[in-house]
Structures are given as C-alpha cells and as structure tokens.
Amino acid sequence: MIHWRSGTVREITGSRPGALRLRVEVEGSDTPALALTGLVGSPQVGDTVLLNISALRRRLGTGGHALVVGNPSQLPADPPDSPGHIVKARYTPLQEMVLALEEQESPHHEAMRDHPDIAAGDLHGMPVVVAELHSSLPAVLAGIRSIAPGARVAYVMTDSAALPFALSDSAAQxxxxxxxxxxxxAGQAFGGEHEAITVHSALLAARHVLGCDLAVVAQGPGNAGSSTTWGWSGLSTGDALNAVHVLRGHGVAVPRVSGSDPRPRHHGLSHHTATVLSRTLLGAADVVVPDGDVEPWPRVRDEVAAAVASAAGFPRLVTLPAVGLTEALSSSPVPLVSMGRAAAEDMTPFLTAALAGRHAASLLT
Structure with missing residues (x-):
C-alpha cells in the first residue's frame, strides 16, 4: 500500500538532469522530496504536489525522501512525438515508453539483428565486472582508471533495485x-543514455554497437535484503555473471566484503557472495581478493575458496596486490559510501571493488 500525502512546494533545494530535490510542506512540517522530472515534470515553488511517503515513513535507508507522484497544479507538457514502443515500469501508473536499442524503430535495430557477433551472442572476451551493490560502481571505475584511464566503460544498470536511473546521484556525477x-x-530499469530489453542485449550493444572496452553491471540504489538465503535483490548478480559466460565474455565478480558490518552474515565475505559463487553461478568468473595478510583479507580468501570449492560453476579465486588503490580511490568524483559507512570507516568494500576493476582492465592488454 502507498501512504499518500499532499503538500506545497516551499523550496527547490537541488537539481541535476532528471531530478529535482524539494522541500515540501506537509501537514505543517517540512518534508524532503524528490521529483523525477522525466516522469512528473518540474514542480515549482507554490505548486501543490502529491507524494508517496511510504519509504520515508518506514525510515528505509535509500533516498531519505518522499517521491513526487504528480503535480496536479501544473501538469507537464506532452513530450514531443518520438519513436519507441517499449514500456518500462510496465503497468504501473508511472509506466514510461522508451526507445530500446533492439526495437524496430531504433537506429541500432539492424545492427542488433544482423551483426554476426550479436546474432551469435559473442562478446569476444570483453571484461565485464559484476557487483551486487550500486555503491561499488565508483570504486570499480577507479580501479579501471588506475591502469586504463582511456578505456571506454559502459554501466549496465539492472532492474533488481531502483528502476529510474535518475534516482542515482553518483551515476549522474x-x-x-x-x-x-x-x-x-536493462529490463524494467529506465532512464540511461540507452535502453535495452535484456542484460544480454545491453552487453552485446556495449561491445559491438557502442564501442566499449569494458562494462560494469550492477543494480541501482535500493538493495533489498531479508536475512534469508534467497530473498535479496543482489541475487541477480549470479544471473548477470551467467549471462556474461553465455555471451563468451570474461566475468569478474566483486565480492561483497566488510571489515566493520555489525551483522555477522555480512562481516568478512557476505553470505550473499558466498551464495552466488556456490549456488547460482553456473559458468566461469574471476573473484578478485587482495593478497594482504591483515584481516579481513586472510579470512575473506578462505571464505571465497570454500565457496569456490563447492561451486556448481567455475569461479576462480584471484589474489592480487592492492598497492596504489587507496590513491586511485581518492580520485573518485563521488563520495565513497556503502551501507551507510564511508571509506574512512571501512575501506574494505571499496578496495575489493577497485581491485576487481583493475583486474578487468588488465585483461585488455
């Protein structure tokens, strides 16, 4: 169920492509709100807007704001006529029609249909880094840039967490x-520079249509978990790694690790990564871990090795030095924060993500 509220926009507190941050007066109190402008237009000060406050009311971690559902005092103008008939966020009140790379009206349709490598489903060994958490993205990129600053990198955002690309401040930055x-x-996610119906098509387009050297696959913000074996949104990383294997790419998995998470199931190697490696991965992938002898690295290596040993697929433990990665991470244009903890509090998740990126970039030579 949705908790609906109506409020008056008192201030525009921030803006970037695709999103406005607002201060909305609701029942006499200030409420932070986000308007995704591609869906609901650009509310102005004084407008009365309809809000969904459910996640804010439950104090969920992602966003910390209400979402603007509509602006009845100033409806957005109709968009210009344009091609595209693929509907995303399908059959929800805010479904959006987009032009997907694959569809008949796309300028890339013929390539997506007839290019021999796309038809064959062959990435020719393109490195693809797959991460569970959206917060890994800048760290992976820092690792890539530490040895291949000129590489063309695509970010493929899956639909297992946030659907709107515009929700992510870090991706926009x-x-x-x-x-x-x-x-x-890809999938039901929408709002990237390009749209794809599947992760498979997204990766093939990145390689053969958009000319990318590497890709990073991760869900958007809003990872969902339940402390159960199978009930968490990042389980889709196994599906993504399997897609890379089927398409003859070179999968590189970012292990989810933490040196400070108070939850035992996520301290050291997260049970999420252990489940993906041992039970959902059916193909091959490299799992990169620092070779240092300071905890939690020895423990993480042992836990990854145990998951690899019981795997149905063919994961490979790769241990590498993390020398220079702290400096590479310091160049990130966005803050490094994962599960509410900054890099200064726990560097381990960012070092592992950056090392995966560096390893993927090394495969280009």
Missing part, C-alpha cells in the same frame, strides 16, 4: 565527470 562512456538501463 560519474557521467558528468567522464568516468562512464555510456549508460544502459
């Missing part, structure tokens, strides 16, 4: 900083 050559929203 990484695009603005030139750290990403292109972005592709």
């Amino acid at each position: 990484l695009v603005a900083a030139g750290w990403l050559a292109t972005t592709i929203t």
